[in-house]
Amino acid sequence: MSALIPRRAPLDAPRAAAAHVAVSGLSLWFGGLKALTDVSFEVRPGTITALIGPNGAGKTSLFNCISGFYRPRAGRIVLDGADITATHPPARARAGLARTFQNIALFKGMTVLDNIKLGRHAHMKTNLLQALAYWGAARREEMELRAEVEREIIDFLEIDHIRNKPVASLSYGLQKRVELARALAMRPRLLMLDEPVAGMNREETEDMARFILDVKEEWGISILMVEHDMGMVMDISDHVVVLNFGKVIAQGPPAEVQRDPEVAAAYLGSGDPAELMRRLAAPREAA
Numbered sequence: 299m300s301a302l303i304p305r306r307a308p309l310d311a312p313r314a315a316a317a318h319v320a321v322s323g324l325s326l327w328f329g330g331l332k333a334l335t336d337v338s339f340e341v342r343p344g345t346i347t348a349l350i351g352p353n354g355a356g357k358t359s360l361f362n363c364i365s366g367f368y369r370p371r372a373g374r375i376v377l378d379g380a381d382i383t384a385t386h387p388p389a390r391a392r393a394g395l396a397r398t399f400q401n402i403a404l405f406k407g408m409t410v411l412d413n414i415k416l417g418r419h420a421h422m423k424t425n426l427l428q429a430l431a432y433w434g435a436a437r438r439e440e441m442e443l444r445a446e447v448e449r450e451i452i453d454f455l456e457i458d459h460i461r462n463k464p465v466a467s468l469s470y471g472l473q474k475r476v477e478l479a480r481a482l483a484m485r486p487r488l489l490m491l492d493e494p495v496a497g498m499n500r501e502e503t504e505d506m507a508r509f510i511l512d513v514k515e516e517w518g519i520s521i522l523m524v525e526h527d528m529g530m531v532m533d534i535s536d537h538v539v540v541l542n543f544g545k546v547i548a549q550g551p552p553a554e555v556q557r558d559p560e561v562a563a564a565y566l567g568s569g570d571p572a573e574l575m576r577r578l579a580a581p582r583e584a585a
């Protein structure tokens with residue numbers, strides 16, 4: 299994908315210490331349904347890991363376990379050596395985890411800038427005494443830093459021209475970009491993207507893929523994404539984890555995973571890796 303050639307970063311793009319995530323032996327049941335069984339994989343610092351698999355394979359369930367919306371029945375999620383399996387979503391956000399959603403979760407009547415500002419709420423002080431102690435120079439510094447981060451994100455994602463527009467007035471592709479901006483405003487070390495290019499046409503997909511690559515390469519953030527667009531996944535991922543019926547059936551570099559007969563069988567029912575590779579190579583249809 300030629301549009302994926304990385305661009306130069308703004309000189310002062312904030313560098314994060316990329317997160318390392320280790321998921322081990324994760325299982326999740328809904329009543330009698332085993333949504334996840336003994337799932338293990340890692341997101342290495344500064345890489346893009348993609349979770350793929352047919353509908354109902356367990357990708358969203360796994361995402362929800364990692365972001366803290368679901369509590370697994372068994373297994374551990376370790377972020378930079380700390381076990382976060384039992385912590386709540388706000389604590390995970392403070393630990394450096396930010397996510398976007400399959401269906402855009404923005405405040406549609408608010409402007410782009412106000413939505414981005416909300417991304418910072420995870421880091422705000424809530425305790426009154428803390429807030430009072432915080433008032434003054436330290437708070438001013440924080441406000442200045444926040445404004446700087448917002449400016450950088452707006453420049454980086456090329457959305458300056460729409461910063462004061464209500465989100466509802468924007469195209470779908472731009473709304474998805476604003477959602478990415480809001481997640482970046484949390485200054486994450488692990489960015490979780492739930493179907494970042496779902497419903498996008500080819501041009502929007504290529505733009506978003508380029509931004510995701512740039513987030514990794516220029517901001518140094520680890521990325522975990524669920525995505526159905528296999529062409530995009532194979533283009534930009536460092537590591538691909540394939541789920542089927544709640545189990546990891548393959549994982550490795552994209553080229554290796556594409557050649558796996560079990561992966562071909564899960565997607566095509568035929569088990570023919572050559573056919574899977576032909577389909578992946580076929581041009582994507584515009585949405």
Ligand SMILES: Nc1ncnc2c1ncn2[C@@H]1O[C@H](COP(=O)(O)OP(=O)(O)OP(=O)(O)O)[C@@H](O)[C@H]1O
Binds near residue numbers: 328352357358
């Ligand atoms: N809240 C829930 N209650 C009961 N069953 C659920 C719930 N969420 C998911 N499931 C079931 O768990 C299994 C895994 O679903 P999940 O949504 O995680 O798959 P997925 O890979 O994300 O699918 P898709 O690609 O269609 O989004 C499915 O059988 C699904 O029906």
